[in-house]
Amino acid sequence: MISANLLAEFKSKVGKSLETTIPPETHGESWRKFPLGGFNLSEFNSSFAVGESINIHSSLNSTDWTEENASKVSVLLEELLKQSAGNYFALLSLFHAKEYYYFEIDENRADILDWQFQSEESLSASSVFLVRVGKNTSSKIKEGYKTVSKTGNLHLLASVSFYWLEKSSYLKLQTREDYDSDLYHFRSVFSHQERDSKLELSTLPLGGFRGKTFYFPRLAGTGSEANISGLTALSKREFNDVEILVTHLADHTNSKLVYKTIVADKSHHIFTGNLHIPANLKKVTAHQESHNLSMNKKARAEAIPKLEVFAEDVSCTHGATVGDIDEEQLFYLLSRGLNPNEAKHLLVSAFYNEMISKIAFSEEDAAALSVLVQEKILAGGD
Known part of the structure; x- marks a missing residue:
């Protein structure tokens, strides 16, 4: 399992970065066409599910968890934090996420991975999905998101995905997003590729x-x-x-x-x-x-x-x-x-x-x- 202390330290750094990051405004180049006028972030911040516990899901069990694995995860998280700098909603997701999913895929774990995140609550939610594909490994992943509105009230989903491809690895990835008509959704997808790696990412976002x-x-x-x-x-x-x-x-x-x-x-x-x-x-x-x-x-x-x-x-x-x-x-x-x-x-x-x-x-x-x-x-x- 991912060390809770390692993740707590990471989220502390995320919190400090979030404090100094300005929420998006219409004069920003990436947001000048987004209808921010009707979006009040403070209304959603207070609706994130509360709780002190952090659930950590990993493809590694306790016997697999070594100092080498811990070092790889630390490098991945530091690179993710670096790439998220200035990205308010990516930082928001990393900070509020109660569920961190980490999958380390090597030649012994190369079957198709079918991962689904589903929210049927009126509360806002955030999700973090992390994948590391080992060297000389080929893998296929289905990554899905589905939300259902029970109250008809506007709610928010902020999600982050990060794929790290080691030397000569190959990842075929399908992401599918099926959102309800009351959802604001902000998603950041990062990838880092080493020598001779290949990423095929296909996405099908529907609704929202x-x-x-x-x-x-x-x-x-x-x-x-x-x-x-x-x-x-x-x-x-x-x-x-x-x-x-x-x-x-x-x-x-x-x-x-x-x-x-x-x-x-x-x-x-x-x-x-x-x-x-x-x-x-x-x-x-x-x-x-x-x-x-x-x-x-x-x-x-x-x-x-x-x-x-x-x-x-x-x-x-x-x-x-x-x-x-x-x-x-x-x-x-x-x-x-x-x-x-x-x-x-x-x-x-x-x-x-x-x-x-x-x-x-x-x-x-x-x-x-x-x-x-x-x-x-x-x-x-x-």
Whole structure:
């Protein structure tokens, strides 16, 4: 088990950092489009579940816990604290979390890990999920979040995930977020990759009242690779803001971002893809693209690429599209005898099928995810 003293010391440092960190304001670059006007953080701070105990869940039992393990966890936590500096909601989650989940995966523990966080309370909640993939190890993980509103009152979920990939490791990760319509959600996802490691992260966030998600992949080792793909489906008046900052810190590193969004009714989605490549790096390849499908003229989707490239020996590309359902394609399907719902079903499926295949772990998984997206988008209603 993770040492309670180690975690208590870490949370003490988090508390000190949180005290000096200013909550987000509309003039901040990452928050200028988020509707902070109706968000009063103090109302949610007081609703976090109270209690002095910290529940620590780990894949390591007492016989596995060694000084080497303790050292690895300490390094991971220190790096997480470093990367969370200035990120108010990441620090908030680390400070308030009553449940810390730590998984150390090696060649003896390489089966698919299916982890779920579920909240059915009206209280606000926070979650911390930590993974370390050992060198030369391949692993698959499903990470899920689900909230249910029992009272109809607005509540908050703040979550942090951190994935540490050691040398020559591989992690295929699927994250799924199924949020209720009364939830504010703030999520920070960090990753640190050593030499020749590969991360394939696919995410499917659905629902929520208002949300902001940060991804911070860091390619720290030569030859490391990160592929991030996502599919968001929003309806009603839902708002979701996704921001990714890919940081290349070593030569011969590769990154690829592909994100697709479907917005219906009066929903609003923002995707911001940031890329940072410092000077003197060699043989770096980075690509990002964002594709957005609007089902209603009152729905909004925005794609914002931002590239900071200071090295010369690099290959960087980006692209973005925002559009409605093709009227000619729709007319063609209608002329073939399909009703409007069937025609829209086919066109929407064609838009996201490739992304579903990347996210899913199996054909059965892909079919289930496809049903979720169709129900979300074609249910209709505002």
